[in-house]
Amino acid sequence: MAESKLEIPSIDRDKFRCPICLEEVRNPRDLPCFHTFCKSCIQTYISSTAACTGDQSVKTIECPVCRKSITAPRNDISSEEWASCLPQNKLIVSMSVNNEPSKRKMCMCCQKRNKTVEAKHWCKTCMEAMCDDCKSYHSYFPTLQNHKIVSLVDVENLKNDIEIYEPCPLHRGKFLEVFCEDHDQL
Incomplete structure:
Protein backbone atom coordinates (compact mmCIF):
# COMPACT_ATOMS: atom_id res chain seq x y z
CA MET A 1 0.00 0.00 0.00
CA SER A 94 -4.10 39.19 10.93
CA MET A 95 -2.25 36.87 8.57
CA SER A 96 0.53 39.38 8.00
CA VAL A 97 1.38 39.46 11.71
CA ASN A 98 5.00 38.36 11.92
CA ASN A 99 5.19 35.96 14.81
CA GLU A 100 8.83 34.90 14.73
CA PRO A 101 10.03 34.82 18.34
CA SER A 102 13.51 35.95 17.32
CA LYS A 103 12.24 39.35 16.21
CA ARG A 104 11.27 41.76 18.96
CA LYS A 105 8.08 43.70 18.37
CA MET A 106 7.89 47.32 19.36
CA CYS A 107 4.84 49.10 20.74
CA MET A 108 3.07 50.82 17.85
CA CYS A 109 1.49 53.46 20.11
CA CYS A 110 4.87 54.41 21.57
CA GLN A 111 6.49 54.49 18.12
CA LYS A 112 3.94 57.13 17.10
CA ARG A 113 5.33 59.24 19.96
CA ASN A 114 8.93 58.55 18.85
CA LYS A 115 9.59 56.12 21.72
CA THR A 116 11.04 52.63 21.46
CA VAL A 117 9.35 50.26 23.91
CA GLU A 118 9.09 46.50 23.53
CA ALA A 119 5.54 45.27 22.96
CA LYS A 120 4.11 42.46 25.07
CA HIS A 121 0.47 42.52 23.96
CA TRP A 122 -1.61 42.53 20.78
CA CYS A 123 -4.94 44.34 20.47
CA LYS A 124 -7.08 42.30 18.08
CA THR A 125 -9.41 45.26 17.50
CA CYS A 126 -6.76 47.93 16.90
CA MET A 127 -4.56 45.33 15.13
CA GLU A 128 -1.48 46.75 16.86
CA ALA A 129 1.24 45.55 19.20
CA MET A 130 1.46 47.42 22.50
CA CYS A 131 3.41 47.66 25.74
CA ASP A 132 2.03 47.29 29.28
CA ASP A 133 1.46 51.05 29.67
CA CYS A 134 -0.46 51.38 26.40
CA LYS A 135 -2.49 48.29 27.31
CA SER A 136 -3.57 50.05 30.50
CA TYR A 137 -4.96 52.97 28.41
CA HIS A 138 -7.56 50.54 27.05
CA SER A 139 -9.11 50.33 30.51
CA TYR A 140 -9.37 54.15 30.87
CA PHE A 141 -11.27 54.99 27.68
CA PRO A 142 -14.83 53.66 27.20
CA THR A 143 -14.39 53.23 23.43
CA LEU A 144 -11.37 50.97 24.02
CA GLN A 145 -12.68 48.89 26.92
CA ASN A 146 -14.28 46.17 24.76
CA HIS A 147 -11.13 45.56 22.70
CA LYS A 148 -9.73 42.02 22.75
CA ILE A 149 -6.13 42.06 23.98
CA VAL A 150 -3.94 38.95 23.93
CA SER A 151 -0.34 38.25 24.84
CA LEU A 152 2.14 38.37 21.96
CA VAL A 153 3.18 34.88 23.04
CA ASP A 154 -0.30 33.73 21.97
CA VAL A 155 -0.21 35.62 18.66
CA GLU A 156 0.17 32.31 16.78
CA ASN A 157 -3.45 31.65 17.71
CA LEU A 158 -4.52 34.79 15.82
CA LYS A 159 -4.24 32.90 12.56
CA ASN A 160 -6.82 30.38 13.77
CA ASP A 161 -9.05 32.82 15.67
CA ILE A 162 -9.94 35.60 13.26
CA GLU A 163 -12.64 37.95 14.50
CA ILE A 164 -14.25 40.50 12.23
CA TYR A 165 -16.11 43.44 13.75
CA GLU A 166 -17.37 45.17 10.62
CA PRO A 167 -21.04 46.25 10.70
CA CYS A 168 -23.21 44.78 7.94
CA PRO A 169 -24.55 47.52 5.63
CA LEU A 170 -27.78 45.55 5.03
CA HIS A 171 -28.57 44.18 8.51
CA ARG A 172 -28.65 46.93 11.10
CA GLY A 173 -26.96 45.99 14.37
CA LYS A 174 -25.34 42.84 12.99
CA PHE A 175 -21.73 42.18 12.04
CA LEU A 176 -20.47 40.83 8.72
CA GLU A 177 -20.43 37.07 8.47
CA VAL A 178 -18.78 34.79 5.97
CA PHE A 179 -22.07 33.94 4.25
CA CYS A 180 -25.54 35.50 4.40
CA GLU A 181 -28.16 32.78 4.12
CA ASP A 182 -30.97 35.35 3.76
CA HIS A 183 -29.52 36.75 0.53
CA ASP A 184 -27.52 33.67 -0.52
CA GLN A 185 -24.41 35.86 -0.91
CA LEU A 186 -21.01 36.33 0.65
Whole structure:
Protein backbone atom coordinates (compact mmCIF):
# COMPACT_ATOMS: atom_id res chain seq x y z
CA MET A 1 0.00 0.00 0.00
CA ALA A 2 1.42 3.38 -0.97
CA GLU A 3 1.91 6.00 1.69
CA SER A 4 0.14 9.28 1.15
CA LYS A 5 1.61 12.49 2.46
CA LEU A 6 -0.61 15.27 3.65
CA GLU A 7 0.47 18.36 1.79
CA ILE A 8 -0.13 21.72 3.37
CA PRO A 9 -0.97 24.26 0.69
CA SER A 10 1.41 27.18 0.57
CA ILE A 11 0.01 30.65 1.08
CA ASP A 12 -0.42 32.44 -2.22
CA ARG A 13 1.51 35.64 -1.58
CA ASP A 14 -0.17 37.32 -4.59
CA LYS A 15 -3.37 37.41 -2.51
CA PHE A 16 -1.54 39.83 -0.23
CA ARG A 17 -0.33 42.09 -3.05
CA CYS A 18 -2.02 45.36 -3.93
CA PRO A 19 -3.22 45.32 -7.57
CA ILE A 20 -2.22 48.99 -7.91
CA CYS A 21 1.37 49.12 -6.56
CA LEU A 22 2.04 45.34 -6.83
CA GLU A 23 3.71 45.41 -3.40
CA GLU A 24 2.62 43.68 -0.21
CA VAL A 25 -0.63 45.33 0.93
CA ARG A 26 -0.10 48.00 3.59
CA ASN A 27 -3.15 49.01 5.64
CA PRO A 28 -5.49 46.89 3.45
CA ARG A 29 -8.86 48.40 2.54
CA ASP A 30 -11.75 46.64 0.80
CA LEU A 31 -14.04 48.08 -1.83
CA PRO A 32 -17.68 46.87 -1.77
CA CYS A 33 -16.75 44.38 -4.53
CA PHE A 34 -14.28 42.81 -2.02
CA HIS A 35 -11.12 43.75 -3.92
CA THR A 36 -8.36 44.82 -1.52
CA PHE A 37 -5.85 47.67 -1.94
CA CYS A 38 -3.33 49.63 0.13
CA LYS A 39 -5.12 52.55 1.77
CA SER A 40 -2.67 55.03 0.23
CA CYS A 41 -3.01 53.44 -3.24
CA ILE A 42 -6.81 53.50 -3.24
CA GLN A 43 -6.76 57.05 -1.87
CA THR A 44 -4.52 58.18 -4.74
CA TYR A 45 -6.72 56.29 -7.20
CA ILE A 46 -9.87 57.93 -5.80
CA SER A 47 -8.36 61.43 -5.99
CA SER A 48 -7.25 60.92 -9.59
CA THR A 49 -10.35 59.18 -10.96
CA ALA A 50 -13.38 60.20 -8.87
CA ALA A 51 -15.99 61.69 -11.15
CA CYS A 52 -19.35 63.27 -10.50
CA THR A 53 -22.30 61.58 -12.21
CA GLY A 54 -25.72 62.94 -12.99
CA ASP A 55 -27.34 66.13 -11.75
CA GLN A 56 -26.85 65.20 -8.09
CA SER A 57 -23.03 65.49 -8.21
CA VAL A 58 -22.51 62.05 -6.67
CA LYS A 59 -18.85 60.99 -6.75
CA THR A 60 -18.14 57.57 -8.21
CA ILE A 61 -15.11 55.48 -9.11
CA GLU A 62 -14.67 52.18 -10.89
CA CYS A 63 -12.87 49.35 -9.12
CA PRO A 64 -9.40 49.08 -10.69
CA VAL A 65 -9.82 45.30 -10.91
CA CYS A 66 -13.43 44.51 -11.89
CA ARG A 67 -14.62 47.98 -13.01
CA LYS A 68 -17.67 47.85 -10.75
CA SER A 69 -19.03 51.34 -10.11
CA ILE A 70 -18.49 52.44 -6.48
CA THR A 71 -20.41 55.42 -5.08
CA ALA A 72 -18.98 57.72 -2.41
CA PRO A 73 -20.64 57.61 1.02
CA ARG A 74 -21.29 61.39 0.84
CA ASN A 75 -21.21 64.03 -1.88
CA ASP A 76 -18.69 66.32 -0.18
CA ILE A 77 -16.22 63.62 0.92
CA SER A 78 -12.50 64.01 0.25
CA SER A 79 -10.42 61.18 -1.20
CA GLU A 80 -8.64 60.77 2.15
CA GLU A 81 -11.94 60.47 4.06
CA TRP A 82 -13.35 58.09 1.45
CA ALA A 83 -10.31 55.79 1.70
CA SER A 84 -10.53 55.91 5.51
CA CYS A 85 -14.24 54.96 5.39
CA LEU A 86 -13.49 51.76 3.48
CA PRO A 87 -13.45 48.69 5.75
CA GLN A 88 -10.09 47.26 6.72
CA ASN A 89 -9.38 43.74 5.49
CA LYS A 90 -8.70 42.20 8.90
CA LEU A 91 -8.02 38.77 7.47
CA ILE A 92 -4.99 40.06 5.57
CA VAL A 93 -3.89 42.15 8.55
CA SER A 94 -4.10 39.19 10.93
CA MET A 95 -2.25 36.87 8.57
CA SER A 96 0.53 39.38 8.00
CA VAL A 97 1.38 39.46 11.71
CA ASN A 98 5.00 38.36 11.92
CA ASN A 99 5.19 35.96 14.81
CA GLU A 100 8.83 34.90 14.73
CA PRO A 101 10.03 34.82 18.34
CA SER A 102 13.51 35.95 17.32
CA LYS A 103 12.24 39.35 16.21
CA ARG A 104 11.27 41.76 18.96
CA LYS A 105 8.08 43.70 18.37
CA MET A 106 7.89 47.32 19.36
CA CYS A 107 4.84 49.10 20.74
CA MET A 108 3.07 50.82 17.85
CA CYS A 109 1.49 53.46 20.11
CA CYS A 110 4.87 54.41 21.57
CA GLN A 111 6.49 54.49 18.12
CA LYS A 112 3.94 57.13 17.10
CA ARG A 113 5.33 59.24 19.96
CA ASN A 114 8.93 58.55 18.85
CA LYS A 115 9.59 56.12 21.72
CA THR A 116 11.04 52.63 21.46
CA VAL A 117 9.35 50.26 23.91
CA GLU A 118 9.09 46.50 23.53
CA ALA A 119 5.54 45.27 22.96
CA LYS A 120 4.11 42.46 25.07
CA HIS A 121 0.47 42.52 23.96
CA TRP A 122 -1.61 42.53 20.78
CA CYS A 123 -4.94 44.34 20.47
CA LYS A 124 -7.08 42.30 18.08
CA THR A 125 -9.41 45.26 17.50
CA CYS A 126 -6.76 47.93 16.90
CA MET A 127 -4.56 45.33 15.13
CA GLU A 128 -1.48 46.75 16.86
CA ALA A 129 1.24 45.55 19.20
CA MET A 130 1.46 47.42 22.50
CA CYS A 131 3.41 47.66 25.74
CA ASP A 132 2.03 47.29 29.28
CA ASP A 133 1.46 51.05 29.67
CA CYS A 134 -0.46 51.38 26.40
CA LYS A 135 -2.49 48.29 27.31
CA SER A 136 -3.57 50.05 30.50
CA TYR A 137 -4.96 52.97 28.41
CA HIS A 138 -7.56 50.54 27.05
CA SER A 139 -9.11 50.33 30.51
CA TYR A 140 -9.37 54.15 30.87
CA PHE A 141 -11.27 54.99 27.68
CA PRO A 142 -14.83 53.66 27.20
CA THR A 143 -14.39 53.23 23.43
CA LEU A 144 -11.37 50.97 24.02
CA GLN A 145 -12.68 48.89 26.92
CA ASN A 146 -14.28 46.17 24.76
CA HIS A 147 -11.13 45.56 22.70
CA LYS A 148 -9.73 42.02 22.75
CA ILE A 149 -6.13 42.06 23.98
CA VAL A 150 -3.94 38.95 23.93
CA SER A 151 -0.34 38.25 24.84
CA LEU A 152 2.14 38.37 21.96
CA VAL A 153 3.18 34.88 23.04
CA ASP A 154 -0.30 33.73 21.97
CA VAL A 155 -0.21 35.62 18.66
CA GLU A 156 0.17 32.31 16.78
CA ASN A 157 -3.45 31.65 17.71
CA LEU A 158 -4.52 34.79 15.82
CA LYS A 159 -4.24 32.90 12.56
CA ASN A 160 -6.82 30.38 13.77
CA ASP A 161 -9.05 32.82 15.67
CA ILE A 162 -9.94 35.60 13.26
CA GLU A 163 -12.64 37.95 14.50
CA ILE A 164 -14.25 40.50 12.23
CA TYR A 165 -16.11 43.44 13.75
CA GLU A 166 -17.37 45.17 10.62
CA PRO A 167 -21.04 46.25 10.70
CA CYS A 168 -23.21 44.78 7.94
CA PRO A 169 -24.55 47.52 5.63
CA LEU A 170 -27.78 45.55 5.03
CA HIS A 171 -28.57 44.18 8.51
CA ARG A 172 -28.65 46.93 11.10
CA GLY A 173 -26.96 45.99 14.37
CA LYS A 174 -25.34 42.84 12.99
CA PHE A 175 -21.73 42.18 12.04
CA LEU A 176 -20.47 40.83 8.72
CA GLU A 177 -20.43 37.07 8.47
CA VAL A 178 -18.78 34.79 5.97
CA PHE A 179 -22.07 33.94 4.25
CA CYS A 180 -25.54 35.50 4.40
CA GLU A 181 -28.16 32.78 4.12
CA ASP A 182 -30.97 35.35 3.76
CA HIS A 183 -29.52 36.75 0.53
CA ASP A 184 -27.52 33.67 -0.52
CA GLN A 185 -24.41 35.86 -0.91
CA LEU A 186 -21.01 36.33 0.65
